[in-house]
Amino acid sequence: MGRIIGGIGTSHAPSIANAYDKKLQQDPLWAPLFEGYVPVRRWLDAERPDVLIIVYNDHMNRFFFDAYPTFALGVGEIHPQADEGWGKRDFPDLPGDSHLGWHIARSLVADEFDPTICQEMAVDHGTLSVLPMLSDTSWPTPVIPIAVNVIQHPLPTARRLYKLGLALERAVESYEQDIRAVVIGTGGLSHQLHGERFGLVN
Amino acid sequence: MRRRGLSDDEIAMVLRRDWAAMTKEGGSIYLVLKIAGTIGQTLLEMGAQMRGETLEQFMATRPGHKGG
Numbered sequence: 001m002g003r004i005i006g007g008i009g010t011s012h013a014p015s016i017a018n019a020y021d022k023k024l025q026q027d028p029l030w031a032p033l034f035e036g037y038v039p040v041r042r043w044l045d046a047e048r049p050d051v052l053i054i055v056y057n058d059h060m061n062r063f064f065f066d067a068y069p070t071f072a073l074g075v076g077e078i079h080p081q082a083d084e085g086w087g088k089r090d091f092p093d094l095p096g097d098s099h100l101g102w103h104i105a106r107s108l109v110a111d112e113f114d115p116t117i118c119q120e121m122a123v124d125h126g127t128l129s130v131l132p133m134l135s136d137t138s139w140p141t142p143v144i145p146i147a148v149n150v151i152q153h154p155l156p157t158a159r160r161l162y163k164l165g166l167a168l169e170r171a172v173e174s175y176e177q178d179i180r181a182v183v184i185g186t187g188g189l190s191h192q193l194h195g196e197r198f199g200l201v202n
Numbered sequence: 203m204r205r206r207g208l209s210d211d212e213i214a215m216v217l218r219r220d221w222a223a224m225t226k227e228g229g230s231i232y233l234v235l236k237i238a239g240t241i242g243q244t245l246l247e248m249g250a251q252m253r254g255e256t257l258e259q260f261m262a263t264r265p266g267h268k269g270g
Contacts, residue, residue, distance in 0.1 A: 014245065029266050059232040085239035151230060193231040195222055198249035199260065 002175035004168075004183055005047060008040060010130045012056060012186035014084075017129040021089060037133035044134055050179040051097055052135075052143045053104075053168065056126035056186040057150045059084070062118075068152050071113065071164070074121030074145040075101030082122035091132070094123060097142040100175060104144060107171035113164060121145055126186055134184070150187070219243070222252040 016033065024030040061082035063069060079094040105117045123145050135141060146168075149155060156164075165183075172181050192200040203213045215223045216237060224234045231248075238248050250260035261267050 032266075060230070060236065085236055151232060193245070193249070194225045194252075196253050198252045199263070201265065 002172040002177065002179040002181055004172050005049060005180045006043070006182050008134070008182065008184045010037075010184065010186050011188050012126050012129045013188060014125045014129055017089065017125055017132075020129075020132055034133065037130070041134055044182065047180070047182070049141060049182040051100060051181045052141050052184055053146065053172075053181055054123075054127050054131075054143055054184045054186065055146045055148060055164075056123075058082075058126060058147045059124055059151070061124035062122045063147070065152060068149060069116035069147070070149045070156050071115040072118050072121065072147040073101065073105055073108070073115040074118050074123070074143075074147075075105055076119050076121060079127075079143060079145055080120075080122045081128060082124040084124055089128065091128070091137050092139060094127070094131075094139050094145075095142045096121075097144060100142075100177075100179065101144055103175050104168070104171040107174055108167055111167040111170060113167050115146070121147075130186060219251075221248045225252065 019025075019027070019030045019033075025034045058072075061084050063072065074096060075098055076096045077098045079096050081088050081091060081093055105115065108115055123143075126147070127143070127145055131137075131139075131143075148161065148164075168183065172179070192198060192202065203216060208216070212224075212227070214220075215227070219238070219241070221234055221238065224237075225231060231245075235245055235248065238244070246260065247257050250257045253260060
């Protein structure tokens with residue numbers, strides 16, 4: 001059976017990706033942020049999980065309002081990088097794990113979660129802004145992306161997401177292979193982006 | 203824009219690059235950002251404009267920056 005060996009919560013602000021690409025890791029302004037990832041990376045390098053399950057949200061780079069999934073699960077062997085409008089970053093596409101992805105799909109649906117199952121799932125900064133701090137950028141560890149709607153009402157409730165976490169645990173633990181999974185949740189705890197309160201740290 | 207069904211007011215907002223007006227009309231920042239991207243503006247520049255500040259003024263309010 002599989003096992004979840006840990007969880008990581010992190011912001012996925014695109015400015016982090018910008019700072020990374022501009023090599024500002026040592027910049028006094030940015031250094032405290034990047035230093036925060038060092039022990040996490042050290043732990044991941046020591047534990048060497050078999051898969052990273054990344055729960056994030058898309059920003060109109062894969063899904064659009066014509067048909068917007070509340071939950072979407074990437075089951076492909078490859079998750080291409082979405083071009084968000086400023087060109088792709090200099091990284092290879094992310095490896096997926098189709099076998100595990102389909103197992104999670106079946107397990108979630110049996111568990112009364114019904115994600116949109118995506119054989120093609122381009123991932124944006126919701127997944128990629130922080131991944132270079134957590135992994136070698138040759139992406140040695142496969143990723144299962146799970147997108148959650150947080151931008152168009154009606155949104156899933158916190159209780160629903162808690163239950164999704166429990167269902168994910170059951171999915172991993174019912175897998176026939178002895179995999180060790182890490183779950184990464186990305187987003188923003190302080191995230192005021194609209195209007196005159198833009199950038200409010202609350 | 204007219205072909206896509208935008209009203210005169212909406213077209214004027216886009217031409218003015220008036221991000222605050224677009225979001226007030228219900229535009230999601232993630233979509234308005236796509237418009238800004240076509241003219242090379244960043245989210246931070248949009249945010250400064252929505253606050254009625256220059257980018258420099260806005261950045262000075264950020265934690266860790268001079269004045270923040």
